[in-house]
Amino acid sequence: MLSLSRSLRSSLPKAARLNCPRYITTQSSSTTPSSSETTTSRTASFGFKTVPEESKESLVKDVFDSVASSYDLMNDATSLGVHRLWKDSYVSALKPGRKGPMRCIDVAGGTGDIALRILDYARENYADRETSVAVVDINAQMLKEGFRRFKKTMYHNTPQISFHEANAQALPSEVFPDNTFDLYTIAFGIRNCTSIPSVLEEAHRVLKPGGTFACLEFSRVNNPLLSTLYDQYSFTMIPLLGTILAGDRDSYQYLVESIRKFPPQPEFAKMIREAGFATGDDVDGGAWQDMWGGIACVHKGVKL
C-alpha cells in the first residue's frame, strides 16, 4: 500500500528532504566526502558541477520527477539490459528468506525493482510469504511508479509491501524505529545522496544487530582497457539515448558524471566501516564484489 508520509514530508526541513537519491542515475549531485569548499556555504557536487546543497536536492527531485515514467526503459537501453543481471545477482547473493522471514527496507527503491526481486526470491526459493519490504524514496513520482508496478503482482494490498516517502538521510524514527530491519538495501541510489555518511548512519540505526547493509552502485573500473571503453560509451551513448528516448539529455549527462564522482571501492568500504558496520577485507570478494570489472559493485556490511 502506498502510505505516503505527506505530513512528514511537509514537516521535514527542506534541506533534509533531498538527501537520499533515488537510484536513477540522472542528475543528482551528491556531496562526496572528499569535497571541501573554501566558501562558507555548504555545497554538493552535481555531476561535475558544484551547487549549493539546498539546490542539489531540488535538482535531484526535478530530475527524478522528469524521468520517473521512462526510468525502466532508460535503464534497459543504457545498460543494454545488463542492470537486470546485476540486480538479480545482488538479490540472489543476499538470499532473503533462507532462514525465515525477514523485515527488509529498500531505500531509494521507488520503482520497486529490488523489492519485487526480494519478495519473489523468498517466495520461489523458500516458500516464504512473510518476508516484507518497506520501499522508501524521496520522490513521490517514483513511488507511484513502484506502486503501479506492484498492483500487477500478488503482493499488492498485502503486508509484504509498503511504500514510504522519506529522506534516507533522516528516516523518520516514528515510522522506522531503531533496530527494526534485518536487511537494508539501496541500489543505484546512494550515489545521488547529498551526504553518504548520513545515509550510512541511518542505515546503521534502523538495522537490527546482526542485520545486513547491502549497496549496489556504479563504481570504479580499474582495468584500463575496459575503463576506456566504458568511458567512451558512457559519455557518448548514454546522454544520446537520454535525448532520444526520454527527451532529457541533461539528466543522463548527470548520470555518467555522478558515477565518476562516487568514491572508489576501498574508500566507500571505509565509509561503511566508519558508520559502524563490520565488513570483510578491503579486496574484491571481501568488503565489496565487483560486477563486470567494477562497472557495478556490491558493498556489504553487518551491524554487530
Place this chain on the structure above:
Amino acid sequence: MEEKDKMKTDRRFSSDLPEFRRSVPSPPLFMSSARLLRLAIPLVSTHGFTREALARSVLTLPSSEAHSEPLSDTAVTALFGEGDIARRILICAWLDDGLRHIQSAPPRSTLKQVLRARLEFNEPVLHHLPEAFSILASPAKSVFLLDPRPALQHAAKIADEACHVTTDMSLQLAWYAQRGSLAAIYTASELHQLTSPETAYEFLDSLFDGSSSLKSSFDEVNLFSSYISKSWAGIVKSSGVF
C-alpha cells in the same frame, strides 16, 4: 598498502591485531570480522568448520556486546563470503591458530616435540578434519578436480615454523632438505592420525627414527657417488678423448 597499514594502527582495531604476522591466510581479514573469526575457532570442536560456527561467534562476544541470536546467513555471507568460501576462511584461521600453538612451544623443544604438539592440537577437531581438508583441496575456481597446493602449503608452513621454533641453523640445500623431510613426516603422521589416532605418536617417532637413518644413508650414497663420478672424470680425461 599505506591505507591498510593505517587501518591496522587505528586505535579501534589495534587491539584485534594478531600477535604474529608470519603465517596469515591471504588475504587478511578486516579487524571486526577477524575478531569474530577468532571467536569462532573454539566453536569448531562442537560445530565443525561450518557457517554455523561463524554465525554463533557473536554469541561468545563479551556480555556488553553479545548478541542474543546467531548471525543470519546473509550476515555471514556479507562478512566471510558465500557457501564454502566462508568455511575455507574458518579452516585457514584454524590452521593459523595451529601455527600459533607451535610458536608457543617451550624453549629448547626438539623437532619431535614440536610436531607432537601440533598433532595434539588436532585432537579436539579430529573428526572434522577430513571434511576440512577436502574443502581446501576442492578448487574454488578451477577446472581441475583437486588442488594439492593447500595441502602442500599446510605442511610447508608447519615444517618452517617448527624449524624456526627449534632454531634450526641449516643453510643452502640443507635448509630445503630439512623442511622437505619435516613436511613429509608431518603429512604422513597427520594422515595416520586421521585413521588411527591412538598410534599416531608412535608412528611419528618411527618416522623420525627412519628419517635420521635415511639421512645418513643418503649422505653416504652422495659421498660415494661423488667418488665414482670423479673417478670416471679422471678416466675420461686420461683417455685423451677431449
